[in-house]
Amino acid sequence: MNAIFAENLTKKFEDVTAVAGISFDVPRGELFGLLGPNGAGKTTTINMLSTLLKPTSGRAEIGGHDVSRERDAVRRRIGVVFQETALDSKLTGRENLEFHAMMYGLPREERKKRIGEVLALVELTDKAGTLVEKYSGGMKRRLEIGRGLIQHPEVLFLDEPTLGLDAQTRRHIWEYVKRLNREKSVTIVLTTHYMEEADFLCDRIAIMDHGRFVALDTPARLKDVLGGDVVSLEIKGGESCLDESFRRLPWIKKFARHGSEVSLTLEKGERRIAEIVTMAQSCGASVECVRLREPSLEDVFLHFTGHTIREQEADTGDWMRQMMLRGRRRS
Amino acid sequence: MIINGTAIAVLWLREMKRYLRAKSRIFGSLLQPLFFMVFLGLGFRKMPVPGMGEGLDYIQFLVPGILGMTLLFSSAMQGLSVLWDREFGFLKEIMVTPVSRTSIVLGRIAGGTTTTMIQGLLMLAMTFLLGFRIKGAVLFLWALAFMVLIAFTFIGIGLIFASRMKDSQGFGLIINFILFPLFFLSGALYPLNNLPRWIRALALVDPLTYGVDGLRGTLIGVSVHPVLIDFAVMIGFAVLMVILGTVFFQTSESV
Numbered sequence: 001m002n003a004i005f006a007e008n009l010t011k012k013f014e015d016v017t018a019v020a021g022i023s024f025d026v027p028r029g030e031l032f033g034l035l036g037p038n039g040a041g042k043t044t045t046i047n048m049l050s051t052l053l054k055p056t057s058g059r060a061e062i063g064g065h066d067v068s069r070e071r072d073a074v075r076r077r078i079g080v081v082f083q084e085t086a087l088d089s090k091l092t093g094r095e096n097l098e099f100h101a102m103m104y105g106l107p108r109e110e111r112k113k114r115i116g117e118v119l120a121l122v123e124l125t126d127k128a129g130t131l132v133e134k135y136s137g138g139m140k141r142r143l144e145i146g147r148g149l150i151q152h153p154e155v156l157f158l159d160e161p162t163l164g165l166d167a168q169t170r171r172h173i174w175e176y177v178k179r180l181n182r183e184k185s186v187t188i189v190l191t192t193h194y195m196e197e198a199d200f201l202c203d204r205i206a207i208m209d210h211g212r213f214v215a216l217d218t219p220a221r222l223k224d225v226l227g228g229d230v231v232s233l234e235i236k237g238g239e240s241c242l243d244e245s246f247r248r249l250p251w252i253k254k255f256a257r258h259g260s261e262v263s264l265t266l267e268k269g270e271r272r273i274a275e276i277v278t279m280a281q282s283c284g285a286s287v288e289c290v291r292l293r294e295p296s297l298e299d300v301f302l303h304f305t306g307h308t309i310r311e312q313e314a315d316t317g318d319w320m321r322q323m324m325l326r327g328r329r330r331s
Numbered sequence: 332m333i334i335n336g337t338a339i340a341v342l343w344l345r346e347m348k349r350y351l352r353a354k355s356r357i358f359g360s361l362l363q364p365l366f367f368m369v370f371l372g373l374g375f376r377k378m379p380v381p382g383m384g385e386g387l388d389y390i391q392f393l394v395p396g397i398l399g400m401t402l403l404f405s406s407a408m409q410g411l412s413v414l415w416d417r418e419f420g421f422l423k424e425i426m427v428t429p430v431s432r433t434s435i436v437l438g439r440i441a442g443g444t445t446t447t448m449i450q451g452l453l454m455l456a457m458t459f460l461l462g463f464r465i466k467g468a469v470l471f472l473w474a475l476a477f478m479v480l481i482a483f484t485f486i487g488i489g490l491i492f493a494s495r496m497k498d499s500q501g502f503g504l505i506i507n508f509i510l511f512p513l514f515f516l517s518g519a520l521y522p523l524n525n526l527p528r529w530i531r532a533l534a535l536v537d538p539l540t541y542g543v544d545g546l547r548g549t550l551i552g553v554s555v556h557p558v559l560i561d562f563a564v565m566i567g568f569a570v571l572m573v574i575l576g577t578v579f580f581q582t583s584e585s586v
Contacts, residue, residue, distance in 0.1 A: 052423060102338065310356045
C-alpha cells in the first residue's frame with residue numbers, strides 16, 4: 001500500500017489558487033521531494049496532508065486514511081517539522097519533547113526511552129536541560145526533527161528543513177534525514193527550494209510551480225530530459241562560419257548564441273571539447289573560455305517552467321512582502 | 332468528542348511552567364490592581380459615595396471590584412497566549428497532534444483558570460496588608476467559586492476573539508474596546524445606580540456586573556442582587572462562554 005495518495009488536491013484562498021489539483025502517490029519508505037520556489041504551493045500541500053488545512057476540493061490519504069474525514073487517524077501516523085520554528089522557547093529541549101510525547105499519549109517508561117533516543121540521534125543530549133530560547137538555529141531545527149520522530153510516524157513531513165542554516169549544519173541534517181529514511185524506513189516528504197538538497201536526498205522529485213506539478217520523476221531521469229551536458233564557450237570572431245558548422249553537426253542537440261557566448265547541448269561533453277575547439281580555430285575564431293556543465297536540477301526547472309527558480313523567487317518575494325505588509329495593516 | 336486527560340494535564344503543566352518562569356509577568360500584572368487599590372482607595376476614602384451600603388469604607392467596597400478587575404484581565408490574557416502560540420508557531424505543534432480540540436480547549440481553560448486564581452489570591456493577600464478582612468471561611472469558599480466562574484467566562488471570551496485573530500497586535504484593541512468598558516460597566520469602582528438609566532441597562536448584560544456583585548456579597552456581605560441570583564447568572568455566562576470559546580477555537584484555522 002502507498003504511504004500517501006493524493007488525487008486532484010486543490011486549495012484556494014479567496015481568489016488565489018495555492019494548489020491547483022495535484023495527483024500523486026508516494027510508496028512506503030520513499031524519500032519524496034517537493035521542489036519549487038517560494039509561493040509554489042509546497043507548504044500548503046504539506047498543511048493539507050497534515051490535516052492543518054482542509055482541501056478546497058480533491059482528496060488525499062495517509063496510510064489509507066482520508067486527511068479531511070479521518071483527521072485523528074492521520075495525525076497518529078504522521079510527524080511534521082514545520083518551516084518556521086514551532087518550539088516553546090520558554091521550555092527546555094527535554095520539556096518540549098516531553099510535552100510532545102504526552103500529547104501522543106506515550107506511557108512514562110516509553111517516553112523516557114524514546115526521548116533519550118531522539119536526543120542522542122540529533123546530538124542534543126547534553127543540551128536537553130537548556131531553555132530553547134538559548135538554542136542556535138541549527139539546534140532548534142535538530143530538536144524539531146527529533147521531536148517529529150518520537151511518536152514513530154509512518155510519514156514524516158519536513159517543510160524546508162535546512163532553510164536559513166549554514167552549510168555545515170545543512171550537511172549534518174541531510175545525513176540525519178537520509179539515515180532516518182534508510183534505517184527506520186520512515187516515508188519522508190520534504191519540501192525545498194534548494195536544488196542540490198533535492199538532488200542529494202530525494203528518490204523522486206515533484207517540481208512544483210504555481211500550484212501545479214510540472215514534472216515528477218527521479219533526479220537522474222529528470223536531468224536526462226535535457227539530453228546531455230552543456231558546453232558553453234566564449235568565442236571571438238568567425239561567427240557565421242562557426243554557427244553554420246555547429247548547426248550542421250548531428251551530435252549537437254541544441255545550439256544557442258548570446259553575443260560572444262555560445263552554448264551547446266550534447267552527450268559526453270568532455271569527449272567533444274577538443275573537436276569543438278579545433279573547429280573554432282579552423283573558422284578563424286579565438287576561444288577565450290570553455291565551460292562544461294552537467295545538467296543540474298536548475299536547468300531542469302528552467303526547462304519545465306521557462307524561468308529559473310531565482311527569477312521566480314524575486315517575483316514572489318516581492319509579492320509576499322507586499323501581501324504581508326497589507327495583512328499587517330489590515331489587522 | 333474524546334476527553335484526553337493526559338493531554339489536558341500536559342497543557343496545564345506547560346502553562347504553569349511558563350507562568351512560574353515569567354516572574355516579571357506575575358509581578359507586573361499585580362501592580363495595576365495595586366495602584367488602583369492604593370490611589371483610588373486612599374484618595375476616595377473620605378468621600379461619601381451614595382448607594383454603597385451602610386457603614387462601609389470605600390476601600391471595603393473597592394476590594395471586590397479590583398479583584399474582579401484582576402480576574403478579568405488575567406483570564407482574558409489566555410486569549411493572548413493562544414495568539415502568542417500562533418505567532419511563535421507552537422499552535423501548529425499542538426494542532427497537529429491527535430488530541431481532540433475539546434481537550435486542547437479544556438487544557439487551556441485549566442491552565443488559564445489556575446494562573447488567574449493565583450493572581451486573584453495574590454491580589455487579595457495584598458489587600459490584607461491594606462487592612463481588608465474577609466467575613467468568614469464559608470463565605471470565602473463561595474467567593475472562590477465566583478472567582479472560578481469569572482475566570483471561565485472571560486477565558487471563553489478571550490478564546491472567541493483569539494480564534495478569529497491572526498496576531499497579537501489586534502488584542503490591544505480588544506482590551507481597550509471590550510475589556511475596559513466591561514470593567515467600568517460592572518460597578519467595580521462605584522455603585523451602578525449612580526449611572527444614567529441607559530448605561531445601567533448595558534451593565535445588566537455585562538457578566539462582570541454579576542461577578543463583582545457576587546464577590547461583594549460573599550467578601551463584604553453587601554450586594555445589589557441576592558448572591559444566589561448572581562451565582563446562577565454567572566454559571567449561565569460561564570457555561571455559555573466556555574461552549575462558544577470551544578466552538579470558535581475548533582472552527583478556527585490553525586495556520
